Amino acid sequence: MADTYLSERSVREITGMVVPVRFTGKTPICLAENLLALTLDNLQKYLRPENVCLVVDGDERSLKVATKVRDEFSKSGAGAFQLLHLEENRGKHYAVTEGILRLVGNESIHHFVVRDCDADHFISDLPNLVRSACHISAQERTDRVLVIGRRIDRHRPLGFGRGQMEELCNRVLLDAMNYRLAKESRILNTQYYAPYGDVPDFKSGYKLYSRGVAQLVFRRKPRLLCLSAKDYWRHGAEPIPIVEAVLAGAVIGEMNRTTFDVQPTTTFTESSAMDMHVKTLAWAFCRLRVPLKCAEQMFNNHIPRLQLANDDAGRERLQAIRRDTLKLYASYLRESYSPSRDIGKPRFF
Numbered sequence: 001m002a003d004t005y006l007s008e009r010s011v012r013e014i015t016g017m018v019v020p021v022r023f024t025g026k027t028p029i030c031l032a033e034n035l036l037a038l039t040l041d042n043l044q045k046y047l048r049p050e051n052v053c054l055v056v057d058g059d060e061r062s063l064k065v066a067t068k069v070r071d072e073f074s075k076s077g078a079g080a081f082q083l084l085h086l087e088e089n090r091g092k093h094y095a096v097t098e099g100i101l102r103l104v105g106n107e108s109i110h111h112f113v114v115r116d117c118d119a120d121h122f123i124s125d126l127p128n129l130v131r132s133a134c135h136i137s138a139q140e141r142t143d144r145v146l147v148i149g150r151r152i153d154r155h156r157p158l159g160f161g162r163g164q165m166e167e168l169c170n171r172v173l174l175d176a177m178n179y180r181l182a183k184e185s186r187i188l189n190t191q192y193y194a195p196y197g198d199v200p201d202f203k204s205g206y207k208l209y210s211r212g213v214a215q216l217v218f219r220r221k222p223r224l225l226c227l228s229a230k231d232y233w234r235h236g237a238e239p240i241p242i243v244e245a246v247l248a249g250a251v252i253g254e255m256n257r258t259t260f261d262v263q264p265t266t267t268f269t270e271s272s273a274m275d276m277h278v279k280t281l282a283w284a285f286c287r288l289r290v291p292l293k294c295a296e297q298m299f300n301n302h303i304p305r306l307q308l309a310n311d312d313a314g315r316e317r318l319q320a321i322r323r324d325t326l327k328l329y330a331s332y333l334r335e336s337y338s339p340s341r342d343i344g345k346p347r348f349f
Contacts, residue, residue: 005131008046015130016051016109017043018099020092020237021066021117022059027265032065035264038119040073040081046126049079051109054117055099058089091234100209100218112209118264120157121206125149125257129208136192136253137210144213144250146242149206149257150194157259161317162273164308166203168299168318169277173239173284174199175298177246180288188246192253200254203238209245217244225286226332227279235276236283243287277321282328292335296326303343319343 019039023032043052054070056063063085074080084102086095100112111130115121133145155163174188181187193200209217218241224232232240246252285295299322308314323339330337 006127006134008127011127011130012046012048014108014110015047015113015126016103016106016111017047017053017113017115017126018096018103019052019054019115019117020057020095020099021054021062022057022089022092022095023062023065023117023265025061029061029065031265032062033069035119036065036069036117037072039115039117039121039123040069041123043081043123044078046123049073049081051103051106052081053084053099053102054081055084055086055095055102057092057095058086091230091237093235093237093240094233096237097218097233100214104211104214104218110211112211112214114205114207114209116205120260120264121149122258125206125255128255129206129257132192132253132255133208133210136251140189140251142212142249142251143210144216144245144248145208145210145253146213146245146250147208147253147255148201148204149208150197150201150254151204151259152196152256154201154203156261157263161270161308161314164306164314165273165277165317165321167199168302168306168321169239169281170199170202171302172281172298173202173242175301176281176284176288176290176295177243179290179294180247183289189251192251194254194256200252202242204257205238206257207238207241209241210250213241213245213248213250216248216250217241220244223287226282226328231279232283235279239280239284243284247287274317274321274324278324278328281321281325282332285325285329286332292326292330292333292337295329296322296340299326300340300343309343315343 054066056066066083070083096114103109111133113126129147129149133147136145154166222232303309303318326337
């Protein structure tokens, strides 16, 4: 069998990891310490500890948690990972960017894995993301690879409403990227997506960036477009690197991953999640240069297909995302916008 997979020892030698650390005041200190310790548990089996960077996103409380966990990890004799403290809370995308820039100077690291700090991204899934990246790189003869740790079901960990909103955003983002690539006589390579489900889990926080992608995406000057710097860095951690990687010719793959049935802790409320979707989709339309009417039709194509559209309140939430996204985008284009029509309940399924 010529196409074998990497051993865990080989994975360990070529992989680095960034963990942005931020726990809200609603998370008890003892729970935060336990979740972060679980996130890092047994990491020395899969990574060299010196190739791991925890980035504390401007929060003194989270810094105390990370420092305590690091000290206990070091006392165990497993080694010491890097701890980067950002004095200002600028958002997850900023924290991830700073962490990757800290590690990218190490030429032995070929793949950069990003995991959240809440123990919902199991480290035992990491080798398969690296193996997938190596396989895609060999098959496609490219160093530009991005692998998503796909959740088999988003509704169970997120709740039905948030899961449906993410589904809408994933579908619209996919359409927008396909539009832009078609204008350039290109097409997305979809053969490495997970076999079940026709839309990638773009919003998943468990991702791998190859060195080629990391250098292109995280070293470049940010394109703010329709966003303030605050919103760009706070909301852009998942969609912005995806869009930039695709425009740079990267191949996207997916590997199914483990997740909890309910998130252990979260920094999101429903309103903050909607605000994030609105602003990042508007940014994507700007970056991908999608005509306003086409952007509206992308929403209109997908809203009726979602189960949440059967519920009056749920359908209004989906339409609110459409309305606010297109208003923000139209403002950037200096065009006027008013919704052409409301989306009614789906019929005859």
